[in-house]
Amino acid sequence: MGSGHGETINVTLKVWRQDGPGDAGRFDVHQQAISTDASFLEMLDQLNEQLNDAGAEPVAFESDCREGICGTCGVMINGRAHGPQKATATCQLHMREFRDGDEIVVEPFRAAGFPVVRDLAVDRSPLDRIVEAGGYISVNTGAASDANLTPVPKPAADMAFDAAACIGCGACVAACPNSAAQLFTSAKIGHLGLLPQGQAERWSRTESMVETMEEFFGSCTNHGECSEACPKEISLDFIAFMNRDYMKAKVKNRALAGQR
Amino acid sequence: MTDMTTSTAASSGRGTSPALDGRVPDGDLATKWEDHKFSMKLVNPNNKRRFDVIVVGTGLAGASAAASLGELGYRVKAFTFHDSPRRAHSIAAQGGINAAKNYPNDGDSVHRLFYDTVKGGDYRSREANVHRLAEVSVNIIDQATAQGVPFARDYGGLLDNRSFGGAQVSRTFYARGQTGQQLLIGAYSALMRQVAAGTVELHSRSEMLDVVVKDGRACGIVTRDLLSGEVTPHSAHAVVLATGGYGNVYFLSTNAMMCNVTAAWRAHRKGAFFANPCYTQIHPTCIPVSDDFQSKLTLMSESLRNDGRIWVPDAFDDARAAADIPESERDYYLERKYPAFGNLVPRDVASRNAKTVCDEGRGVGPLKNGVFLDFAAAIARDGVDAIAAKYGNLFDMYQRITGENPYEQPMRIYPAIHYTMGGLWVDYHLMTTVPGLYAVGEANFSDHGANRLGASALMQGLADGYFVLPYTIGDDLAGMLGEQAVPTDDPVFTEAVAGVNDEQHRWLSINGTKSVDHYHRELGRIVWEYIGMERDKAGLEKALTEIPALREEFHANVRVLGSADTLNQSLEKAGRVADFFELAELMARDALEREESCGGHFRAEHQTEDGEAQRDDDEFAHVAAWEWNGTGTAQTRHREELSFENVALSQRSYK
Incomplete structure (x- = not known):
């Protein structure tokens, strides 16, 4: 050697x-x-x-x-x-x-x-359950319009990318004293919620993903250990974004707004 | 275990073998796919739910296929041996994805992408398949964008493109240095949406260990649960393999640790022909091996060659630091030999030249096994900030791995195995020679001929999964309406399950002295030495002696500890390495039979005076597809003749 x-x-x-x-x-x-x-x-x-x-x-x-x-x-x-x-x-x-x-x-x-x-292997499948609860944009194969039909302002695109950089390793959960998965979940919600393509399902997605997250993981008390441990340095700002959207999703009169 | 290919290979003679009907439709190339879509049979929307389809693998090809089939209404079962579908190795692709969008208005077109791909593949691919790939490339970008894939954009908010791998047009869409991850997350999210909708049943940590065939038709698979060890049969009307390439036969490659050939190989053993196994691609810009314990190699994006200059010292065994070697004593060998293309020559040319200078004794680094990729001139010209903006993440990754700062001293790079163009033979419908069994993505012998262009792997995986297979599989299934899938208590399933169980217990009972990794590493050394960047007859014959000898030792002396009913990573690897042994032998045989140089297959005996690959179009403008004849029997080499009606064959030149 x-x-x-x-x-x-x-x-x-x-x-x-x-x-x-x-x-x-x-x-x-x-x-x-x-x-x-x-x-x-x-x-x-x-x-x-x-x-x-x-x-x-x-x-x-x-x-x-x-x-x-x-x-x-x-x-x-x-x-x-x-x-x-x-x-x-x-x-x-x-x-x-x-x-x-x-x-x-x-x-x-x-x-x-x-x-x-x-030994050192754990089961992280609850992260898949959170994505399954709404971490997508509903567009069937073949249903997309031309990619350049909808311009995305560069700052929004860049910020969405910062969130999309999440690799789903679960270090955020492991680092959190509460075993909370807010950073993971907010990265997905931030990625899709910042893009024009993600607006149609923005409120239902947020509500569903957050509530699924809470079935498996603890609550966030803003320690910030998640972001410290994150190999992609996902920002805590996305948690704030998610919390705001979750509040909005809850108070909106969604039936009248035609969003559910 | 006895040799399977050491006797003279049987051949099916000249002309296309009757066993290989490519099902390429007649008609004009440009309208072939459109016409064929109309002529294919359809499955009524209400009848799709009567069909079960198994998709093995959840990388770009598998996830996109499973999601699309689920959306159409088929009952899909998706399998991955990872803990999550999002982990497949598609995720590691850095550079980008090609598409003939022509957004930059620089003269790109479907025909140009088609032409470049056929030429880049050194005229060893099927024209009709490649044209279809170029046609649907534009749909992939639309689909991915709609899914929220954050492609790079310009300040007007529209999509940005770059030129990649020496292409003359800017047709590559990219997402920072992680295009693969972003596209995979798009396909994975589409898949999870179908899981939520109930059209796709997801089986994670399930490894496929056999394909089940009844009356000549694929009717299911057998999987092993990697946590409980439980072996389970799964039945379906069709089986789709999307299980990636076989680069890890070399042990050291840029592939992820778990990438393997097992699913494809076991399909091969059940009758699916394996095509062009000797077509392997070496990527020129990887971090050199640093020690014996090295577990894998890391790619540095090809885009670095746009600004980095490649050189080695003039002198042999020059131990000076790069900065101490004056300009007059440096050999910028690519710029010297190829003034027109310089550092941007294609991957195979750059790779072979690096090997040549290292073999001469002019390699750099502690093990003299690399060449310099120098950014000093680019930094002096554009400034540190500009270079950091372009390559910052790559420079950081290089520094984490090597401990060296590429802003201050040149990177050291060396070629490594990166992609495999060979794979399961498929027809125009992406069906293997076993009816009902399909192969998509890198697992099939693909549209890349003997050499894949940069940024085309993501394109092909997604083309197959989103826009080709969902059409072609319907044509096949339509004829089966009313037929039930074979029940899993049928003897074909119980026998296959017993076979897989026996295999697990066999590994555990050998109780030899050396680890699975030991044998894998030793196998990799042989394959790299004799079936690597450059092959010749003597070396290949040596490989055909050494591989079976080592394989016998492996089967007699490997030590796999633990049990079959828990997570047992050595046990998992044992089966995969056993399949690599058999594949390696076939690679050597295929390379030996192909008496020409083309793309990633370079035979030292067949080169031009300038040392370039010399094809033999009269003898070898065909696909070689190998038929398994049972353990211990030589495989039969079948030919599918390739005809080029739309592209004129020419010799590549980069001078």
């Missing part, structure tokens, strides 16, 4: 192991020598290779693109969702962020809405 230009450091890993949703779970401790060029997940790959060689079951953890865009990965590293580096998903975190002799505690995302599946 270590044929690259990174140095090798020794770290103590405390890794959460849990055989299944009903299992109590425990921490296993491993000493790991690792190049600072390795990514955090490549360090776990190496740990698993060593465990397998020694006849012990590898640690289950999830990842896919390893480019910070698919949102599959995500663990708590020393108590922080996705670890110490700002705007960085777990897969993009590299060992050069750590020092020789560090102790690193690795846990699954912790939230009642995200039950542990095994």
